[in-house]
Amino acid sequence: MAAIKYQSLVKELLSLAEIEINGSKPWDIQVHDERFYKRVITEVELGLGESYMDGWWEVEKLDEMIYRIVRADLQKKAKRNLKIALRLAGFYLFNMQSRHRAFIIGERHYDLGNxxxxxxxxxxxxxxxxxxxxxxxxxxxxxxxxxxxxKKLYLKTGMRVLDIGCGWGAFGKYAAEKYGVEVVGITVSKEQVILGKELCRGLPVELHLQDYHDVDEKFDRIVSVGMIEHVGYKNYRTYFKVAERNLKDDGLFLLHTIGEVRSTKSTDAWTHKYIFPNGMLPSIAQLAKAVENLFVIEDLHNFGADYDKTLMAWFNNFNSNWDKIKNKYSERFYRMWKYFLLSCAGAFRARNKNQLWQIVLSKRGIPGGYFSIR
Incomplete structure (x- = not known):
């Protein structure tokens, strides 16, 4: 009887997003294991993702399925249980992104393998x-x-630029080659530093394995691309204080970040466990509060729809090149990574949850105003 109840609940929820169980549409779920229903109802996002990794269900167009789930706001309608609440309680009770935890994301995600x-x-x-x-x-x-x-930073030859969360040095390499600037990049990933130094060899680009708290020198410009998602709401103010401290008075700071339309204090349980441990997405309200009396917001540009295209391109590359790397990774990893990329694409496609912002900040306001570039 309980099994029938779980199945009925799942069917009812999915129908709100126009998704059928064992239907014929590309976004309809094909269930291979009846345990799927209970797992989804009792563990919500974690149960959905893990059961996919375990092969309990399949779908032709995973991105389209997630798009419909997010667009229909099914996350709100599926109540979290106590087990999930306890799993995420650390985000509320503790500082999950404190200085001594800074290198966890590098070790568990960015160091997976160049x-x-x-x-x-x-x-x-x-x-x-x-x-x-x-x-x-x-x-x-x-x-x-x-x-x-x-262009948004108005880079000029000879400027020194700090790149907080530099990855493999893509920005530093480009800015040094095309705009004649010097770049200091910091990351918490050992693998990124190793490959990044090789990619930037011969250019005025320094890459360091370093936490953002420890930077202490003045720069003409600061850029941070896709890094504040690992900072955590308890640390936003500190993060911007560090940036303010290291930016010259007439400098500019560009922040590029994924964001949420609602203020939250945790990520979903599946993403926390498998992809971005201790990560969370800021809202405009949280960012605005954190920069108050530190920076003037000169420009805000939302091009979140472009992340859908980006993620689909990443998945196509990953999928087509899987045979080159599959000896190092398991089939379950393949399903996990596929779920990660395609579910994120679907979420950005929905447009009512995840966004992508580029925010230009100055310390004192630009005399005469800032000219926005698109």
Whole structure:
């Protein structure tokens, strides 16, 4: 009887998103294990993701399925149980992104293997949203994004730029080559530093394995692309104080970040467990409060729809190159990574949850105003 109840609840919920169990549409779920129903009802996002990793269900268009779930706001309708609440309680009770925990994300995500990211990303190794305006492919879209950042920062030859969360040095390499600036990049990933130094060899680009708290020198410009998602709401104010301390009085700071339309204090349980431990997405309200009396918001640009295209391009690269790296990773990892990329694409496609913002900040306001670039 209980099994029938769980199945009925799942069918009822999914019907609100126009998704059928064992239906014929590309976004309909094909259930291979009846335990799927109880797992989804009792563990919500974690149960949905883990049961996919375990092969309990399949769907032709995973991105389209997630798009419909997010667009219909099914997350709100599926109540969390006590077990899940306890699993995420650390975000509320403790500082999950404190200084002594800073390197966890590097070890568990960015150090998975440079070969994984080389076979997924563009040729410059950008692991953040591309800018698809006037671009025909991922390489062009990522160069567009890098150039957009450089133009928004009004880079000039000889400037020194701090890149907080530099990845493999994609921005530093581009800015040094095209705009003649010096770049100091910091990351908490050992693997990113190793490969990044090789990619930036011969250029005035320094990459350091370093936490953002420990930077203490003045820069003409600061950029941070896809890093504040690991900072945590308890630390936003500290993060911006560090940036303010290290930016010259007439400098500019560009923040590129994924964001949530609602203020939250945790990520979902599946993402926390398998992809971005201790991560969370800021809201505009949280960011605005954190920069108060530290920075003037000069410009805010939302191009979240471009992340859908970016994630689909990453998945196509990952999927087509899987045979090159599958000896190092398991089939369950393949399903996990596929679920990660395609579910994120669907969430950005829905437009009512995840966003992508580029925010330009100054310390005292730009005399005469800031000219916005798109």
């Amino acid at each position: 070969d994984l990211f080389q076979n997924m990303l563009d040729k410059r190794m950008n692991y953040s949203c591309a800018y698809w305006k006037n671009a025909d492919n991922l390489d062009e879209a990522q160069e567009n994004k890098l150039d957009l950042i450089c």
